[in-house]
Amino acid sequence: MIKIKSFLIKGFRGIKEQLSLELNSKSALLFGENATGKSSITDAIEWFYKNAIKHLSDEEIDRKGGLTALRNTSIADTEKSSVEICFTDTSLDSLKSISLRRANPEVENSNNSDVFTKYIEDSENENLTLRYEDLTEFVLSTKGEKLDFLSNVIGFNDVSNTRAILRKSVNEIKNSLKIKNYENEISNREGQIMTVLSERVISDEQYLRKINEIIKPLELEKSMSKLEDIDHLLSLFKKSDDTVVIDMRAFYYDLINTIKGIENRIGNLLDLYKVYYQLFEKIVQDIETLKKITLDILLEEGRRVLKGSVVEKDECPLCLQVKSKEELLKEIELRLKSLESIRKEKSLLDNAKNDVQKALDGINGLIAGIQSNKHFSSQENQPIRNFVKVLMDYMKLITQELDIDILKNQKIKTKDELLLDITKLNEISDFCEKRSEFLSSQIKGNKILEIQDKITLSRQAYYDIKRLKKEKQILEKQKESLELIFNAFVKKQKEELEIFINSFSKEIDEYYQYLHPGEKVDRIEIKTTEKEDELTGISIDFHFLNKEVSPPQKYLSESHLNSLGIVFFLVSIKAFNKRNRFFILDDIISSFDSNHRKRLSDLFLEIFSDYQIILMTHERNWFDYVRHLVRGRSNWLINAINWSESKGTHLNETLVDLKKTIWQKLADNDKMGLGNIIRIYLEGLLKEMAEEVDVYVKYRSNEINEDRMSNELLTELKSKINKQPCKDLFGPIINKMIPSVFVGNKGSHDSSFDPGIGECRAFWQDVIELEKLFYCDVCNAVISIKYYDKVGKTIRCKGGHLSYDWMN
Amino acid sequence: MDKSVKSGKEILDDFFNNLLNVPNVDKKLAAELKKMYEEGEFSSANLSNKLDSLREEEINDKN
Numbered sequence: 001m002i003k004i005k006s007f008l009i010k011g012f013r014g015i016k017e018q019l020s021l022e023l024n025s026k027s028a029l030l031f032g033e034n035a036t037g038k039s040s041i042t043d044a045i046e047w048f049y050k051n052a053i054k055h056l057s058d059e060e061i062d063r064k065g066g067l068t069a070l071r072n073t074s075i076a077d078t079e080k081s082s083v084e085i086c087f088t089d090t091s092l093d094s095l096k097s098i099s100l101r102r103a104n105p106e107v108e109n110s111n112n113s114d115v116f117t118k119y120i121e122d123s124e125n126e127n128l129t130l131r132y133e134d135l136t137e138f139v140l141s142t143k144g145e146k147l148d149f150l151s152n153v154i155g156f157n158d159v160s161n162t163r164a165i166l167r168k169s170v171n172e173i174k175n176s177l178k179i180k181n182y183e184n185e186i187s188n189r190e191g192q193i194m195t196v197l198s199e200r201v202i203s204d205e206q207y208l209r210k211i212n213e214i215i216k217p218l219e220l221e222k223s224m225s226k227l228e229d230i231d232h233l234l235s236l237f238k239k240s241d242d243t244v245v246i247d248m249r250a251f252y253y254d255l256i257n258t259i260k261g262i263e264n265r266i267g268n269l270l271d272l273y274k275v276y277y278q279l280f281e282k283i284v285q286d287i288e289t290l291k292k293i294t295l296d297i298l299l300e301e302g303r304r305v306l307k308g309s310v311v312e313k314d315e316c317p318l319c320l321q322v323k324s325k326e327e328l329l330k331e332i333e334l335r336l337k338s339l340e341s342i343r344k345e346k347s348l349l350d351n352a353k354n355d356v357q358k359a360l361d362g363i364n365g366l367i368a369g370i371q372s373n374k375h376f377s378s379q380e381n382q383p384i385r386n387f388v389k390v391l392m393d394y395m396k397l398i399t400q401e402l403d404i405d406i407l408k409n410q411k412i413k414t415k416d417e418l419l420l421d422i423t424k425l426n427e428i429s430d431f432c433e434k435r436s437e438f439l440s441s442q443i444k445g446n447k448i449l450e451i452q453d454k455i456t457l458s459r460q461a462y463y464d465i466k467r468l469k470k471e472k473q474i475l476e477k478q479k480e481s482l483e484l485i486f487n488a489f490v491k492k493q494k495e496e497l498e499i500f501i502n503s504f505s506k507e508i509d510e511y512y513q514y515l516h517p518g519e520k521v522d523r524i525e526i527k528t529t530e531k532e533d534e535l536t537g538i539s540i541d542f543h544f545l546n547k548e549v550s551p552p553q554k555y556l557s558e559s560h561l562n563s564l565g566i567v568f569f570l571v572s573i574k575a576f577n578k579r580n581r582f583f584i585l586d587d588i589i590s591s592f593d594s595n596h597r598k599r600l601s602d603l604f605l606e607i608f609s610d611y612q613i614i615l616m617t618h619e620r621n622w623f624d625y626v627r628h629l630v631r632g633r634s635n636w637l638i639n640a641i642n643w644s645e646s647k648g649t650h651l652n653e654t655l656v657d658l659k660k661t662i663w664q665k666l667a668d669n670d671k672m673g674l675g676n677i678i679r680i681y682l683e684g685l686l687k688e689m690a691e692e693v694d695v696y697v698k699y700r701s702n703e704i705n706e707d708r709m710s711n712e713l714l715t716e717l718k719s720k721i722n723k724q725p726c727k728d729l730f731g732p733i734i735n736k737m738i739p740s741v742f743v744g745n746k747g748s749h750d751s752s753f754d755p756g757i758g759e760c761r762a763f764w765q766d767v768i769e770l771e772k773l774f775y776c777d778v779c780n781a782v783i784s785i786k787y788y789d790k791v792g793k794t795i796r797c798k799g800g801h802l803s804y805d806w807m808n
Numbered sequence: 809m810d811k812s813v814k815s816g817k818e819i820l821d822d823f824f825n826n827l828l829n830v831p832n833v834d835k836k837l838a839a840e841l842k843k844m845y846e847e848g849e850f851s852s853a854n855l856s857n858k859l860d861s862l863r864e865e866e867i868n869d870k871n
Contacts, residue, residue, distance in 0.1 A: 158816045162845075165852050172856060351852075474866050478859055481834040485841065488830045492823050500813045575813065 001581035002092065002119075003612040008084040011075040012047075012098075013040035016648025022656075023637065025088055027613040029630060030651070031623040032641030037649025038616040041641075042129050042586040043070075044083040048096050049123050051107075051330055055133060067098050067105035067327065072648060084110075092119050106314055106324040119579060126577040127569055131586045135565030139552055143529055143537025159493055160535070166486045168351075173479040179268045179362065181261070182472040188257050189461040189468070196457045207462055214454055217447055230459055237452050245439045246453045250460050251375040252432040252439075255384065257464075258366050259429050262391070265366070266420055269359040273398065274415040276352040283349055284410045289342045291407055296339065303332050353402055360395055360402075367391055380435070387428040394420050497535075501526045504571060511567040511607070515599045520545050521560065540564070559591040566600065570608070582612035589622055597622045601629055616641070631691065634781065634798075655684045666761055675755040679710065679742055682767050686713035689774050692784040693795065695720050710743045725805035733770050740766070776802040820845070837862060 003025040010018045014037030021028065032038040043053050047070060071081040082097035094111035109116075138146065193201050197214070201207045204227060211230055212223045224230055237243065283290055302318075306329045311317050314324045367388060370376060376384065401412045443449040509524040524542040528535055541550040549555055552564055566588060573583055589597050601622070604613055617623050630636035640652045653661070658681045665674045690697070695716045714734060721730045737743055741755065742763045755763075774782045776797035787796045788808050796803035814822065824845040827838045840858055844850045 156816045159819055162820060162850065165850065165855060168852050169855050169859065173859070470867065471863075474863050477834060478837065478863065480832075481837050482859075484830055484833050485827065485838065488827075488833075489823060492819065496814050496819045503813050 001577075002579055003088045003581050004614075005086040005088060007041075007045070007086070009041065009044045009082070010084075011072045011079055011081040012044050012070060012083060013037070013072065014643065014649040015040050015044070016072045016074055017650065019650050021637075021639070021651060023612070023614075025612055026635045026637050027611075027630075028615065028637045028639065029623065029626050030614070030616045030639050030641050031620070032616060032618055034618050036618075036641045036643040038618070038641050039131070039586055040649045041614070041616065042131060042584050045085070045584060046129050048083045048085055048094075049120060049128060051326065055131065067107065068100070071098055071100075071105070074648070091115050101322065105327070106322075107326045108314075108324070109326070122579045126580055127572045127583065128577075128580060129584045129586065130566070130569045130588055132562075132588050132590055135562045135569075135588060136553075137565070138568050139540065139561055139564050143539050146538040146540075147528075147535060156497070159496075163486075163489055163493060166482065166489055170479065170482045170486050173475060173482060175268075177472070177475055177479065179265055179359070180471070180475075181264045182468050184264065185257065185261060186465050186468050186472075188260055189465045192253055192257070192461040193458050193465075196454050196461070201458075201462065207458075211455060211458075214451055218451065230455060234452070234455060234459070237448070242443060242446065242449050243452065245443055246449065246456050248375050248378070249436050249439050249453065250456055251373050252436040253457055254373075254460065255370060256429050256432050258370060259425050259432075262363060262366055263422065263425050265359065265363050269356065269363065269398070270415050270418065272352065272356045272359050273401075273418065276349070276356050276402075277412060277414060279345070279349040279352050280406060280412055283342070283345050284406060286342060287407070287410060289339070290346065293339050293343055293346060294407070296336070296343065299332050299336050303329065303336065306332070349406075356398070356402060360398060363391075364395060367395070383431050384428060387424060390424055497528060500575075501528065501538075504575060507571045507574065508564075508567050511570055511603060512563060514603050514607075515563050515567070515596055516560070521556065523548075524564075559593070559596065562588075562591050563596065570603075573608075573611070581610070582614070584614040584616070586616050587618055589617065589619060594621065598625055601626045605629055631786075634779070655681060655688075658684070662764060666757075666764065669757055671755070671757040671760060674757070674760045675742065675753055678760060678764055678767065679753075682710050682742065683713070685767070685771055686710055686717065689713075689782055690717060692782045692786075693717075693720065693774075694785045711738065714738050714743060724807060729804065730770075730773055733766060733773070737763075737766050737770065 004023050005025060006020065006022045008018060008020040009015050019041065030038065030041075046053050053070070075081065077100045080097040080099045082095055084093075084095040086093045091113065092111070092115065094109050094116055096107065096109045098105050098107055100106075190200065193199075197210050199210055201210060208224050208226070208230075215224070215233070220233075222229075224233065305311060305317060306325055311325060315322050316328060370384070370388060375381060376388075398418060401418070404412050440453070443453060505525040508526065509522070512524055513522065522543050524540065527539050527541050529537040529539055539550050540552050541548060542552065543549070544555045552561060556564065569583075577583075589600060592600065597619070604615070615626065617626075627638055630638070637654075639654060641649060642652060643649050658677055662674065662677055662681060665671070665677070689695070690713050695713070697712060697716050714737060718731070718734045718738070721727050721734065724730075740763055741753070741759075776783065776799065778801045779797045779799045781798060783795050783797050783802055783804070785795060785808065787798055787800075788794070788806065789796065789803075790808075793805060793807065794803040795806035795808075824842045827833070827842050828835055830838065837859075840862065841850070841855070844854060844858065
């Protein structure tokens with residue numbers, strides 16, 4: 001996983017010149033008073049990854065010119081603001097900059113490789129920075145927002161979408177079964193067989209037996225043994241004008257069944273239309289926003305084009321205006337995001353419209369079936385044609401309502417305004433029945449025609465029943481399978497979410513208890529809330545004074561809520577950060593008392609010891625406590641953030657930096673300021689030695705504790721050394737240094753102190769000699785009382801490479 | 809965090825890989841759904857069309 005090797009920030013936010021930190025994967029403890037610009041570091045790193053800074057409003061940094069707000073106000077327009085980060089994986093090193101070209105800010109990344117792009121995409125959802133003001137963001141968000149947050153981070157949106165597709169499919173099939181109303185359709189045909197054959201028929205065998213009974217008077221050589229025999233028999237009947245009567249009776253019978261089906265489907269159509277109407281009415285309230293989504297396709301396409309490799313120049317591919325590609329992409333994404341909610345509602349409306357259209361198509365199919373029958377155009381069937389016209393006009397009426405463009409006309413008819421006069425359906429059924437009876441009377445007495453009529457009508461109904469039963473069975477089989485799949489999916493989703501939530505809850509509770517042992521809050525749990533089997537949110541429940549309660553803001557103090565916020569952040573890091581092994585904490589402990597501050601420090605060092613932590617604070621006591629904890633740990637750096645008018649926010653130079661500068665100045669024979677730099681270096685070195693070998697100086701309050709000067713420290717060091725068996729090793733060099741003009745009193749760091757280059761060179765040799773006695777080159781650290789060997793009575797470095805006899 | 813916590817994609821991969829093992833499920837339908845998911849074609853419209861064509865196929869097959 002990725003850690004930071006170094007960063008270099010120039011001209012960004014409060015940093016005027018540059019701020020560089022060589023971390024080499026180490027953690028850093030940075031102290032800075034308020035208003036020294038600690039947050040500039042957090043801002044820079046956040047902007048590097050997210051291309052935005054959350055605590056600055058979108059408008060401030062995203063509108064044209066907003067990027068200039070990220071540039072330090074006093075740098076020249078010709079200078080770039082930049083954030084350069086080098087990582088443990090060098091292929092990800094990149095310098096991201098903002099430059100002003102023709103007054104337009106442009107963002108550029110020096111690394112445009114696919115590997116880097118993927119890394120930034122992966123890091124988008126990772127928790128990398130935490131500020132005091134963000135602490136309770138998750139804790140205080142609504143249940144739905146919590147669910148959205150977690151769903152987004154762990155990719156549960158795809159799971160929810162898949163579940164919605166399966167659910168929709170199951171519902172469509174159920175609806176299809178309802179619309180087709182197979183029971184009714186089958187029952188109608190069974191009634192038709194009953195009328196024609198005066199007997200209920202439920203099997204092929206029974207049907208064939210009945211047909212054989214009917215055809216007995218024909219004295220055929222062979223009886224009917226299978227359904228195909230009946231088809232063959234019907235083809236043998238002579239075609240005559242009278243047989244047309246039978247054919248027409250079949251048409252009327254069929255039409256009666258179709259009309260019953262149409263009535264059922266119109267009821268369903270109107271139900272679906274009602275849903276469409278309600279959604280239409282809701283969306284129309286926010287028509288201005290809806291109008292904006294007409295640009296969706298253009299924006300989506302723009303995003304696709306910009307993400308691809310087609311556009312290389314920093315200009316808009318449409319208007320050719322000069323603009324950073326990255327900035328343009330960000331603008332498009334923000335615009336798309338702002339339309340998300342209305343897009344969802346529009347999608348529901350489109351789905352409802354689609355459902356109504358499908359129902360219309362089904363009815364139109366039945367109408368087309370009526371029209372295609374050869375008897376439809378018969379002279380005597382004018383009432384049927386009139387009825388079909390009424391029906392088609394009705395379908396057209398609903399289609400017209402569906403075609404109304406919501407952006408142009410904001411009113412559609414209600415369901416009640418679209419009701420069909422049902423008596424028209426009954427009238428046409430009555431007409432068909434009467435015509436059928438009339439035709440039946442025409443063939444009465446003609447035995448052969450009567451037999452032919454019975455076989456034709458019953459066969460049509462019987463075949464319909466078989467077809468309907470088969471369709472129903474296939475549809476039900478699909479419904480059952482889809483329900484099984486949907487249920488299995490819901491079970492799987494719940495199980496996996498449960499594992500996640502339980503694991504998440506367990507760690508939140510564990511860390512919280514670490515910070516607040518034995519207090520009134522325990523058993524913290526993340527719980528899902530559901531409505532009609534759908535996940536609707538996530539709540540945080542816990543036991544307060546042994547009673548289960550929620551939400552936290554009702555029962556917990558500000559500092560406890562902040563603890564919960566920190567805990568959530570830390571657990572999220574472990575759960576979701578898959579690429580990065582570092583995080584930044586920016587002044588997060590303001591509301592904590594000293595006891596909880598200590599516990600929090602212990603938590604970081606104990607549980608997150610394998611993470612790179614950049615910890616910034618303006619709280620001196622806490623800084624001192626953490627400094628004490630990490631003292632001697634080679635994987636921690638300690639520094640202070642300062643602000644000056646000339647440099648803006650900057651870090652104190654480390655001893656390593658100072659040493660480099662001194663060697664360079666000596667090599668260049670450059671005495672300018674060299675004496676003071678050597679003094680500062682010596683002070684830093686002596687402070688480190690004093691801390692490690694337990695040199696005690698006079699008590700001073702914290703504010704001026706750092707102001708110890710070299711002469712005070714050297715004198716006390718001498719006093720300590722004089723009591724040690726190794727005093728002869730250290731004494732000469734310390735004695736030599738004490739009277740030097742470089743070891744001045746407080747107030748001597750002034751411009752009147754101006755030693756020559758020779759003096760500097762000579763004193764620097766003394767400093768190096770002193771340093772060599774205390775400093776181990778292998779461990780890169782000074783000898784320390786922490787590694788005191790009680791048996792051998794020696795003080796040594798961590799690795800034991802450098803040691804001296806010592807009385808403790 | 810427990811190692812068995814899965815991402816959304818892992819959950820979906822897992823589910824569709826085991827779809828044919830759902831008890832009493834129509835194997836042909838399950839196989840088609842799995843194929844649609846693997847090909848990135850799992851959408852409402854595609855599923856609806858697939859169900860229509862499977863029904864039609866079955867009606868014609870046995871007629």
